[in-house]
Amino acid sequence: MSAALPPRLARLIRQDVQGMHAYAVQPSEGMVKLDAMENPHRLSPALQRELGERLGAVALNRYPGQRVETLRQALATYAKVPEGFDLMLGNGSDELISMLAMACDVPGASILAPVPGFVMYGMSAQLQGLKFIPVDLTPDFELDERAMLAAIEQHQPSIIYIAYPNNPTANLWDDAVIERIVQAAPGLVVIDEAYQPFASRSYADRITRHGHVLLMRTLSKFGLAGVRIGYLIGPAALIAQIDKVRPPYNISVLNCEAALFALEHADVFDEQAAQLRRERGLLLERLAALPNVKAWRSDANMVLVRVPDADRAFQGMKARGVLVKNVSKMHPLLANCLRLTVGTADDNAQMLQALQTSL
Structure with missing residues (x-):
């Protein structure tokens, strides 16, 4: 608990x-850490040595320069960014x-997103002084098309976020519903594909249909959560304007080199995602066999489950050395829900045992 600030x-x-x-961020030392949708696989000793040599040769005394542009081009190639x-x-x-919130902060601007969803959509709006419009999902975590279209008509949001798949519910929403939302949007639509390595489909092949749609991805779920590289794809003229609010040198030389190294070994990370x-x-099969546990389908590296008492199950699992995310207080629709990160076979076995014992 932080101390109160002096009045002055x-x-x-x-x-x-x-x-x-x-x-x-939950303390996790000594735990089976399955609370943050991280890739549980580390680099092989050989790749660790190779990366270490490269990072050791980086000019830490210089600001990031042309190498960041090399990374930008490498990601554009990897993501197959279309012409224009x-x-x-x-x-x-x-x-x-x-x-995005900063660039779109014009008088009357607002941001709309389905909830429960990624907390940073609403937090970024609040920090920028923009109105945030949450629209509840259905009880089974699908998009409420009627409510979404009504909110769009009423509030005329500057930005609509569509997570594809969603966090923490891990599901992909109906493409036809998404298209009708995109067509109704008066401003930008950001398709957030943070979990794309685990999803059964992508919006990338549809991005060229609309001049107001942006595609957002990250290398965190690719396997580089500690490297902190996200990227935004969109029409060149639109990206050029948003890029003006980007701080200079926002990508460190070490992060840049680690990301380039990973892209050069993309096959290693692709195999990890397949595993x-x-x-x-x-x-999911084993969760379905547990009594009094409901698990939703997943297109991400997490599974949302509902248990009879989420607080009791969470504390019981934690006491048994397994850390998951208790999302039951995030939104009324998530009552008694836990979010389980998919780990290695051994991680998952320990998690299932701890969950079963803690129910």
């Missing part, structure tokens, strides 16, 4: 900021979301 300092900090809760489109880099998707997709299928 408190008056300098916005009241809404003082009333916010900081993004919480461009790509900009962020320090993770979080920074891209903040930059996690296989493990996800096995995990």
